[in-house]
Amino acid sequence: MKILVVGSVAFDNVETPFGKVQDVIGGSATFFSVAASFFAPVAVVAVVGRDFPNAELDFLRSRGVDTSGIEIAEGRTFRWTGRYHEDMNLRDTLDLQLNVFAAFKPTLPEAFRGAELCFLSNIHPGLQRGVLDQLREPRLVGADTMTHWIQDTRPELDELLRRVELLTINDEEAKLLSGERNIVVAARKILAMGPKSLLIKRGEYGVLHFSADSVFAVPAFPLEQVFDPTGAGDTFAGGFIGSLAKSGDFSARSVRRAIVYGSVMASFVVEKFSLDRLRELTSEDVERRYRQFVALTEF
């Protein structure tokens, strides 16, 4: 089952307590698609500038990612600069240059409109909705969002939520979206807004999944060093949707396995800067860590 992801492909400047990198590849669609590519074919819709290196597009293609939906526009690529605190659950955005992303209006190539699995990563909910309008008959659509859209584009977000099966969000965003402090109450309220399934990402504390009749909790993999958390959420989503696409099975059991695969992929990506850990990763590594998750949690 083929996956379509719409989102950003970007340059990042990142500083963590362990080091600093300039002009490395980032962006939600990038992390998502590389993670998903370990499980199933992925097509990306995004925009980059003329400054985006061909070598990186070649890398995506080497992972089986369909890059024909990545438009190369006049101008510079989206660029994010951030610094993590000693407590890496906290970060500051130091600079944000939308560049070619400012005018991004995702248009799906005809070949992509029949996608069965679509993930709308973190962009303006109006644009996310525009993608939905171009899809013929998706079996499952997931979306991500963030504080900025919850605060500033609530009507568009509300409309989107009525039309997606799955929402991924973090702890703070779930509290903000629902107006509730208790995460279980917050989850119930968000499910009432539309999504049938809600994934709450809690960083080093793992993931909670809520549906109408079930709650599933999986801890994060305890790592001796979290080197760079950038892209962990998008990588999680890529592993999760990838696993669902590979199995073609959307049952509760398969969803749980997919959440663990998402957690596996996220646990790798934070071990190095940017996509560096995923570049060298093998499917055997993925399966080994999945078994470590079993050992970590079984009783």
Place this chain on the structure above:
Amino acid sequence: MKILVVGSVAFDNVETPFGKVQDVIGGSATFFSVAASFFAPVAVVAVVGRDFPNAELDFLRSRGVDTSGIEIAEGRTFRWTGRYHEDMNLRDTLDLQLNVFAAFKPTLPEAFRGAELCFLSNIHPGLQRGVLDQLREPRLVGADTMTHWIQDTRPELDELLRRVELLTINDEEAKLLSGERNIVVAARKILAMGPKSLLIKRGEYGVLHFSADSVFAVPAFPLEQVFDPTGAGDTFAGGFIGSLAKSGDFSARSVRRAIVYGSVMASFVVEKFSLDRLRELTSEDVERRYRQFVALTEF
């Protein structure tokens, strides 16, 4: 297998976002022993003042708790006053009156010195060590501690750590004790100080268990309302040690089951003030929630 617990029996004044209570029963040994009593016989060593109600000692006895080691001294009972923030992971101690506890030097009745399972709840590490010296041949000794002892009585604590099998501690205390920010590195350092087994309590995020060759993670039970977190850690320890005592089996598999039973008991105690939820609890409730933990975590 009989359990011995040494710690505080106290009055609490507690304010949470949901209400306020005065002069309710608290104390580490109280929460521990009531939780453990669902699994195995428990004997308590503690001190209370003349103001301590007989009805509460009767309640402990009704749960099968041996109260013959609770000394009734001239003066008033230990009293704690605390207020929880909107974010109930945070609390302020508003008042602390040691009263009869100030002169507490635990002396074990002869009948208790053969205890096989002993838990030294959160008191001065010198006193904890004094208890150890009175035990003949315990099979397993666990201890709890807190920031205050880590900062102010480090030599005594270090000596204690060399002599206990198990330490329970929270996230922040683990970081303080080890001087490490990463919880996995912190755990390895603490295991090197003596304990063979380390339980890190993370409140609403669950528990991590570390031993030389294994890591186990269990989430907290997602509750729609956490009413009063007071005593959750002691209740966890009581359920954990209780389950081990009931099985008499200290294998890795049994330890994991015991950690889940500890989490089960903690998930109940926070649903009401003080011991109120445990007073009405049945073993069937405990088993039902254990099965809910299985459903929450299995994949």
